[in-house]
Amino acid sequence: xxxxxxxxxxxxxxxxxxxxxxxxxxxxxxxxxxxxxxxxxxxxxxxxxxxxxxxxxxxxxxxxxxxxxxxxxxxxxxxxxxxxxxxxxxxxxxxxxxxxxxxxxxxxxxxxxxxxxxxxxxxxxxxxxxxxxxxxxxxxxxxxxxxxxxxxxxxxxxxxxxxxxxxxxxxxxxxxxxxxxxxxxxxxxxxxxxxxxxx
Amino acid sequence: xxxxxxxxxxxxxxxxxxxxxxxxxxxxxxxxxxxxxxxxxxxxxxxxxxxxxxxxxxxxxxxxxxxxxxxxxxxxxxxxxxxxxxxxxxxxxxxxxxxxxxxxxxxxxxxxxxxxxxxxxxxxxxxxxxxxxxxxxxxxxxxxxxxxxxxxxxxxxxxxxxxxxxxxxxxxxxxxxxxxxxxxxxxxxxxxxxxxxxx
DNA sequence: TCAGGCAAACTCACTGGTTAGTATACATAG
DNA sequence: CTATGTATACTAACCAGTGAGTTTGCCTGA
Numbered sequence: 001x002x003x004x005x006x007x008x009x010x011x012x013x014x015x016x017x018x019x020x021x022x023x024x025x026x027x028x029x030x031x032x033x034x035x036x037x038x039x040x041x042x043x044x045x046x047x048x049x050x051x052x053x054x055x056x057x058x059x060x061x062x063x064x065x066x067x068x069x070x071x072x073x074x075x076x077x078x079x080x081x082x083x084x085x086x087x088x089x090x091x092x093x094x095x096x097x098x099x100x101x102x103x104x105x106x107x108x109x110x111x112x113x114x115x116x117x118x119x120x121x122x123x124x125x126x127x128x129x130x131x132x133x134x135x136x137x138x139x140x141x142x143x144x145x146x147x148x149x150x151x152x153x154x155x156x157x158x159x160x161x162x163x164x165x166x167x168x169x170x171x172x173x174x175x176x177x178x179x180x181x182x183x184x185x186x187x188x189x190x191x192x193x194x195x196x197x198x199x
Numbered sequence: 200x201x202x203x204x205x206x207x208x209x210x211x212x213x214x215x216x217x218x219x220x221x222x223x224x225x226x227x228x229x230x231x232x233x234x235x236x237x238x239x240x241x242x243x244x245x246x247x248x249x250x251x252x253x254x255x256x257x258x259x260x261x262x263x264x265x266x267x268x269x270x271x272x273x274x275x276x277x278x279x280x281x282x283x284x285x286x287x288x289x290x291x292x293x294x295x296x297x298x299x300x301x302x303x304x305x306x307x308x309x310x311x312x313x314x315x316x317x318x319x320x321x322x323x324x325x326x327x328x329x330x331x332x333x334x335x336x337x338x339x340x341x342x343x344x345x346x347x348x349x350x351x352x353x354x355x356x357x358x359x360x361x362x363x364x365x366x367x368x369x370x371x372x373x374x375x376x377x378x379x380x381x382x383x384x385x386x387x388x389x390x391x392x393x394x395x396x397x398x
Numbered sequence: 399t400c401a402g403g404c405a406a407a408c409t410c411a412c413t414g415g416t417t418a419g420t421a422t423a424c425a426t427a428g
Numbered sequence: 429c430t431a432t433g434t435a436t437a438c439t440a441a442c443c444a445g446t447g448a449g450t451t452t453g454c455c456t457g458a
Contacts (some may be wrong), residue, residue: 030317044409098448115228132367173328
């Protein structure tokens with residue numbers, strides 16, 4: 001790859017791309033600013049021209065993952081066969097599939113929150129919290145569409161299973177946890193669909 | 200504090216105590232070996248006399264939390280009123296209570312796994328995995344006692360909700376997630392108790 | 399059309415401080 | 429006298445962030 005080929009993308013974008021790969025693969029504190037700059041093919045000073053600090057870069061890294069991640073879950077949901085319960089389970093089954101990739105390292109938002117737990121005011125923490133909340137709200141909206149009772153509670157139970165799946169799969173390196181979480185999620189949603197029909 | 204008062208506990212024990220507090224509060228990579236040595240009131244060389252590396256110390260830190268943590272969950276379960284479903288919910292309610300403490304920083308095992316996700320062979324990862332598995336097995340054993348069907352699957356669903364509660368509470372700093380997880384866990388167990396009675 | 403200016407984007411070389419880990423020596427207890 | 433434990437002082441690498449200066453591309457005015 002030539003220098004010109006690299007420069008096809010503007011520097012700021014290349015920095016975010018590099019940060020994405022390195023922070024997700026290695027962790028925040030394990031990756032130096034120098035390493036990100038080198039991977040982006042620029043000098044550290046240029047990085048500091050575009051981002052005012054490492055913390056700022058970390059926040060931008062998470063921001064850049066927000067929409068793509070949400071979109072992915074929505075696609076998994078929408079393109080699944082069956083009723084809402086099946087579609088919810090599909091998210092977990094796709095997640096299990098992803099987790100089997102050797103480069104899978106859990107949820108970047110959860111891992112960042114775990115690593116920065118001692119800095120509750122860190123900008124990245126707020127971005128992570130908002131991202132997770134958006135997913136929970138989107139789920140609740142799907143349940144409202146289906147006129148399920150207490151959509152917020154069901155959505156919350158699903159995200160609990162989802163983040164549980166992320167965590168346990170990272171600890172055990174076993175994608176079967178997401179499949180079990182999917183079964184639990186499906187049966188929770190199914191129970192509420194049945195309740196609605198009877199009523 | 201005199202030197203003698205410090206020496207009441209052997210150095211090794213004081214190092215583990217210091218590592219416990221610092222690694223849990225601040226994170227693994229955020230805490231230097233110097234900081235642990237200083238908190239323990241010894242020099243770094245003494246620390247390296249007792250532990251061969253920082254990685255070794257991290258593994259010992261997690262090992263030291265294994266039994267106390269399991270014991271705590273068992274106590275919460277056993278001292279709760281009601282049937283098995285209520286006792287399972289009690290674990291989540293006590294967890295929510297703990298999480299409201301300002302010094303609460305999630306589950307040390309999960310946070311360590313998140314931070315060391317790029318080092319799958321790290322000794323601490325194995326200890327974390329075994330700890331979580333022990334809790335899952337202990338739960339399954341409780342369900343076997345009650346002659347519930349498929350105790351392993353129920354136990355796994357409960358730990359998924361539990362680790363989900365740990366994660367979401369860390370991200371949102373909101374103990375309500377553990378309470379919702381408790382409701383979900385209780386109704387899963389209750390459903391299986393009812394199924395058993397009908398049969 | 400082109401000189402001149404200017405700001406954005408960039409590089410090289412550096413600072414002060416921190417990191418994990420160690421060489422050497424000294425103390426104390428059995 | 430030997431094994432265990434401790435301290436001082438060090439290394440070599442690495443860290444986030446910066447000072448000073450250079451290139452690039454675009455706009456302006458004659």
